[in-house]
Amino acid sequence: MIVTELDDIKAARIALKNKLKTLFKHYDGKIRWDEPLTRYTSLKVGGAADMMVFPQTVPELSSIMKTIWKHRLPYFVLGAGSNLLIKPGGIKGVVIHLKHLNHVKLLDGNRLQAEGGLSYPKLAIFAMEKGLTGLEFAAGIPGMVGGAVVMNAGIPGMETAPLLESITLINEQGISEKIPAETLSFSYRTSQLPKGVIVSAVFALTSASRESIETTMKTYLKRRQETQPLSFSNCGSVFKNPPGLHAGRLIEQSGLKGYRIGDAEISERHGNFIINRGGAKAEDCLALISKMKETVLDLFGIALQLEVKVTGQD
Numbered sequence: 001m002i003v004t005e006l007d008d009i010k011a012a013r014i015a016l017k018n019k020l021k022t023l024f025k026h027y028d029g030k031i032r033w034d035e036p037l038t039r040y041t042s043l044k045v046g047g048a049a050d051m052m053v054f055p056q057t058v059p060e061l062s063s064i065m066k067t068i069w070k071h072r073l074p075y076f077v078l079g080a081g082s083n084l085l086i087k088p089g090g091i092k093g094v095v096i097h098l099k100h101l102n103h104v105k106l107l108d109g110n111r112l113q114a115e116g117g118l119s120y121p122k123l124a125i126f127a128m129e130k131g132l133t134g135l136e137f138a139a140g141i142p143g144m145v146g147g148a149v150v151m152n153a154g155i156p157g158m159e160t161a162p163l164l165e166s167i168t169l170i171n172e173q174g175i176s177e178k179i180p181a182e183t184l185s186f187s188y189r190t191s192q193l194p195k196g197v198i199v200s201a202v203f204a205l206t207s208a209s210r211e212s213i214e215t216t217m218k219t220y221l222k223r224r225q226e227t228q229p230l231s232f233s234n235c236g237s238v239f240k241n242p243p244g245l246h247a248g249r250l251i252e253q254s255g256l257k258g259y260r261i262g263d264a265e266i267s268e269r270h271g272n273f274i275i276n277r278g279g280a281k282a283e284d285c286l287a288l289i290s291k292m293k294e295t296v297l298d299l300f301g302i303a304l305q306l307e308v309k310v311t312g313q314d
């Protein structure tokens with residue numbers, strides 16, 4: 001990119017930030033400006049958010065979305081950041097974080113209503129305590145409920161979508177919509193949902209004994225401990241498994257385990273994980289991803305598809 005183009009991009013970003021400061025002058029919730037997103041993502045790389053908000057209530061979120069809509073502002077919804085690789089230039093516009101919308105309640109008929117910012121493992125524990133089975137797999141998935149719905153999070157043979165009865169979304173106009181799950185489209189680690197912010201979801205589960213739920217959960221967690229590099233910052237599986245194959249095994253067979261760029265490394269424990277050895281940069285992780293893709297394509301003729309979401313500005 002030539003220098004004047006870069007200058008134009010920088011100037012536009014500064015103008016956007018000034019506009020945000022004016023538009024949100026009377027907002028009485030907490031705003032963080034230029035907030036480093038390394039604090040909010042499990043891989044701990046990438047740039048900053050121009051502006052970050054943490055709505056305490058759904059009406060407050062709705063009012064933020066109305067302002068965003070009225071002024072056509074860029075926005076991004078951040079969950080636990082456990083499936084994200086944020087680029088060095090960070091995220092332009094408003095980043096919405098749902099950490100305060102984290103409640104859960106038991107409804108009648110083995111149903112649970114969980115807010116979008118609730119941790120998925122906490123929801124799994126709550127279900128276990130109520131003697132409800134179905135969410136055991138979620139105990140080791142370090143996302144929030146909203147992120148788990150968007151990603152249709154799961155493990156082989158089990159995923160989020162079949163457990164959903166409905167979701168409630170604050171749409172881009174700031175209006176609340178309750179949407180039955182059967183009208184939504186989900187597939188392997190992805191979904192096509194209406195745009196907006198998922199503020200809650202209703203899960204329909206089945207009764208079972210607490211002991212059996214706990215045993216299943218512990219088995220899943222033990223397997224993760226044994227196979228995943230959980231003592232390092234990481235973003236979970238980098239690639240989706242191609243049909244009938246394992247992305248991790250293809251990367252392992254390519255001889256790439258342990259391959260390192262800067263402080264980003266392809267885990268020795270699991271070929272489909274990039275670990276941050278402490279000082280990794282987003283650029284290092286992106287370069288590793290290219291290396292993994294190109295090598296597997298050259299050796300096996302298979303084009304790996306990303307599971308991790310790469311987002312933000314260069």
Ligand SMILES: Cc1cc2nc3c(=O)[nH]c(=O)nc-3n(C[C@H](O)[C@H](O)[C@H](O)COP(=O)(O)OP(=O)(O)OC[C@H]3O[C@@H](n4cnc5c(N)ncnc54)[C@H](O)[C@@H]3O)c2cc1C
Pocket residue numbers: 042076077078079080081082083084098116117140141142143144145146147148149150151152153154155189196197198199228230234235236237309
């Ligand atoms: C150690 C480790 C193990 C993992 N294991 C698994 C696993 O076994 N199975 C699996 O499926 N995944 C796994 N993951 C990946 C990740 O935890 C899941 O994809 C998780 O569901 C992402 O949720 P999140 O809240 O972190 O979403 P984020 O990473 O923050 O966001 C993911 C996407 O969802 C969108 N989003 C988030 N919240 C909302 C909302 N409320 N409304 C609208 N959009 C929203 C974001 O904009 C983004 O596009 C693992 C990750 C790690 C680090």
